[in-house]
């Protein structure tokens with residue numbers, strides 16, 4: 001038996017060495033991890049199936065109040081967020097306070113959509129000034145509640161089909177964005193969004209961002225340079241209070257465009273990168289994978305990136321979405337984005353099926369940007385307990401945890417994703433720390449920035465562990 005146990009220990013050591021690679025754990029972290037696992041098992045056992053299949057608002061209220069794991073995750077250092085779409089990070093409370101009843105906010109009751117208009121005369125048919133409508137209403141609380149519902153995906157909407165959920169989702173994004181992209185609102189909206197992530201323990205963000213959508217009073221668009229200037233200024237303001245915080249943009253185009261449009265957009269993105277080298281770090285193509293063209297169909301445009309880069313004299317790496325799909329026979333986007341040289345993979349959940357790629361992705365250290373709540377709400381995973389993230393982590397594939405479109409899912413920051421995936425797939429403290437490490441390691445920060453960020457994070461993790469052990473519920 002002694003011999004057997006020795007062999008077992010050796011195998012365990014081998015697994016651990018391969019999994020954690022360069023990160024180490026102090027005795028206090030070992031202790032915190034042990035306790036974290038205990039409380040995770042305990043809390044997990046109290047959850048009904050429905051919780052794992054997409055928590056309800058009622059369940060959410062309960063775990064936000066009672067869960068020690070949730071409370072702990074709120075305090076956990078999160079490192080970098082590598083996958084969010086800026087326009088999908090609306091803080092709903094803030095919108096209700098600041099923008100919903102702004103004099104330029106109009107609402108179409110039939111379609112439940114918002115839109116900015118310069119004046120009542122300019123408003124499209126069926127769009128009514130929302131502030132005035134509220135004044136007329138007899139029950140203002142009820143009125144607010146109905147408006148809030150239009151901002152994020154509701155429980156009853158989540159029961160809709162896989163096909164329809166994306167339509168609901170896109171409709172809400174467009175509706176909210178048509179308000180936030182007004183130049184008078186955008187800087188305030190962005191500032192709030194970044195501050196929410198900072199409050200949630202995030203020190204660096206690489207956010208998907210559109211080009212050319214911020215508009216003037218009359219509906220005309222700002223130039224790309226004006227947009228970038230605006231974003232840089234917001235960042236400076238945020239950094240005045242949080243000097244360690246950094247933000248970079250991954251410029252996103254749309255798959256529905258034709259090849260010429262995509263090429264023109266790539267040019268615009270490269271020019272923006274040339275003018276704002278520190279602000280822009282990558283290029284992506286977005287929208288629902290299964291509803292629009294396969295990557296292969298837009299490859300004729302994307303392969304021109306290299307020659308365009310040489311021509312414009314700047315580099316802009318691909319950071320592409322791929323594998324966010326249930327169609328494992330027809331969706332082979334993962335192959336294409338790897339050939340195109342993507343630096344990371346947006347989602348990549350169907351790698352669990354295209355598993356022949358795992359070895360390559362692991363060896364080439366192509367980090368997966370996993371978005372657990374998004375995968376659940378957009379119906380790629382029926383039950384979070386079956387999310388392949390743990391398979392990826394234990395195989396040695398690099399993974400980070402992200403929130404994709406938190407505004408549309410009804411929360412701010414990224415804690416909800418850490419919580420839901422930890423309790424769902426049994427990620428312990430060490431797993432979470434590994435994901436945080438990856439978020440820094442596979443970001444576009446410089447080697448020097450990464451070193452400093454990690455040193456700071458290491459300190460914060462020790463403090464967190466100490467707090468966790470001291471606050472651990474003994475009963």
Ligand SMILES: O=c1[nH]cnc2c1ncn2[C@@H]1O[C@H](CO)[C@@H](O)[C@H]1O
Nearest residue numbers: 085087088173286287288321404405
């Ligand atoms: O999970 C995702 N996969 C692909 N595209 C997405 C996802 N989330 C958002 N978008 C895309 O980004 C736009 C907002 O910036 C959305 O309109 C949607 O097309």
